[in-house]
Amino acid sequence: xxxxxxxxxxxxxxxxxxxxxxxxxxxxxxxxxxxxxxxxxxxxxxxxxxxxxxxxxxxxxxxxxxxxxxxxxxxxxxxxxxxxxxxxxxxxxxxxxxxxxxxxxxxxxxxxxxxxxxxxxxxxxxxxxxxxxxxxxxxxxxxxxxxxxxxxxxxxxxxxxxxxxxxxxxxxxxxxxxxxxxxxxxxxxxxxxxxxxxxxxxxxxxxxxxxxxxxxxxxxxxxxxxxxxxxxxxxxxxxxxxxxxxxxxxxxxxxxxxxxxxxxxxxxxxxxxxxxxxxxxxxxxxxxxxxxxxxxxxxxxxxxxxxxxxxxxxxxxxxxxxxxxxxxxxxxxxxxxxxxxxxxxxxxxxxxxxxxxxxxxxxxxxxxxxxxxxxxxxxxxxxxxxxxxxxxxxxxxxxxxxxxxxxxxxxxx
Ligand SMILES: Cc1ncc(COP(=O)(O)O)c(C=O)c1O
Numbered sequence: 001x002x003x004x005x006x007x008x009x010x011x012x013x014x015x016x017x018x019x020x021x022x023x024x025x026x027x028x029x030x031x032x033x034x035x036x037x038x039x040x041x042x043x044x045x046x047x048x049x050x051x052x053x054x055x056x057x058x059x060x061x062x063x064x065x066x067x068x069x070x071x072x073x074x075x076x077x078x079x080x081x082x083x084x085x086x087x088x089x090x091x092x093x094x095x096x097x098x099x100x101x102x103x104x105x106x107x108x109x110x111x112x113x114x115x116x117x118x119x120x121x122x123x124x125x126x127x128x129x130x131x132x133x134x135x136x137x138x139x140x141x142x143x144x145x146x147x148x149x150x151x152x153x154x155x156x157x158x159x160x161x162x163x164x165x166x167x168x169x170x171x172x173x174x175x176x177x178x179x180x181x182x183x184x185x186x187x188x189x190x191x192x193x194x195x196x197x198x199x200x201x202x203x204x205x206x207x208x209x210x211x212x213x214x215x216x217x218x219x220x221x222x223x224x225x226x227x228x229x230x231x232x233x234x235x236x237x238x239x240x241x242x243x244x245x246x247x248x249x250x251x252x253x254x255x256x257x258x259x260x261x262x263x264x265x266x267x268x269x270x271x272x273x274x275x276x277x278x279x280x281x282x283x284x285x286x287x288x289x290x291x292x293x294x295x296x297x298x299x300x301x302x303x304x305x306x307x308x309x310x311x312x313x314x315x316x317x318x319x320x321x322x323x324x325x326x327x328x329x330x331x332x333x334x335x336x337x338x339x340x341x342x343x344x345x346x347x348x349x350x351x352x353x354x355x356x357x358x359x360x361x362x363x364x365x366x367x368x369x370x371x372x373x374x375x376x377x378x379x380x381x382x383x384x385x386x387x388x389x390x391x392x393x394x395x396x397x398x399x400x401x402x403x404x405x406x407x408x409x410x411x412x413x
């Protein structure tokens with residue numbers, strides 16, 4: 001059952017149109033955007049205040065990192081994940097996508113192998129090729145309940161003598177897993193035995209539900225820490241993705257120097273507003289975030305209940321983490337691509353599952369980090385579109401080709 005929440009501030013529906021928001025300005029106004037991973041909430045008041053102060057100064061020349069930022073992020077990692085890192089282990093970056101691409105550049109030579117676990121955030125799939133390396137796909141396995149797990153047998157079988165890097169996403173986008181400590185220990189054991197470097201994208205680490213606590217892979221032992229590049233950012237947790245601040249945590253000095261070398265000449269410093277927002281978020285954002293997490297977790301419960309009871313034929317597995325729902329539409333009888341179907345028939349923009357790898361064919365990803373009223377509106381639209389299709393007259397029950405044509409004629413109309 002959905003939990004009750006009385007957290008009114010997050011109920012406010014803020015008009016983001018006209019702000020050049022990627023989420024809201026990429027589709028026509030009649031489309032409800034529930035796709036790209038940012039939230040339709042104000043960011044913490046402390047962040048807004050810090051940005052206001054910085055903007056009111058009025059001069060935006062080249063900038064150093066704020067004096068306190070390293071210490072505040074180090075404290076944050078200790079407080080939230082019980083992980084103690086030295087301030088010098090941090091390398092500040094403009095984005096996590098830049099972060100894992102740099103990891104490939106720093107660790108692999110052309111032709112080397114990089115392990116990835118589809119279905120997974122699509123820039124992760126693309127990163128090995130950007131470094132002229134080979135993406136070694138090691139798909140997650142999916143159980144009948146829709147829960148995904150690391151397929152360790154397959155993982156072991158996929159590693160070759162050319163494999164250098166294990167590029168993981170934890171919490172996992174789009175399947176919503178927070179890998180357990182036991183799973184992470186097995187990953188670490190393989191990485192150590194096969195002498196792999198691990199790059200762990202932990203950008204969604206804030207959104208871990210049901211009282212779980214995120215475990216950074218690198219925090220498991222000094223040995224795995226020495227082979228790890230961990231990527232973190234305030235962008236999901238505090239909704240400041242447009243300000244472009246992220247950090248790579250690389251405790252091993254030699255690995256860090258290779259990383260910094262790869263960055264030279266390509267990636268310059270973070271922008272002044274990104275720094276100001278990060279400092280305020282790590283210093284003062286905890287209480288705001290606890291309230292937000294409760295709200296988003298209640299949205300998670302609502303989505304799971306709604307999909308299971310109101311969207312026949314659509315599967316949804318347990319969502320342990322992230323604010324993304326991974327919807328299996330393969331048994332819903334939808335004609336053609338479910339992304340196209342929900343866009344045209346429900347006027348809801350999701351993310352097509354196929355871009356996360358072929359394992360995502362027939363799936364869509366839905367972002368539920370929005371006010372409850374927006375979420376209800378989107379899910380109701382999807383329910384109506386699905387009902388209309390599923391309850392069409394028996395005389396319309398035809399083969400797939402005719403079904404696709406029916407769909408296409410409505411799109412054209
Ligand atoms: C797993 C994952 N990594 C990275 C990013 C993007 O991070 P950034 O905007 O810092 O490049 C996203 C955004 O959705 C994501 O889901």
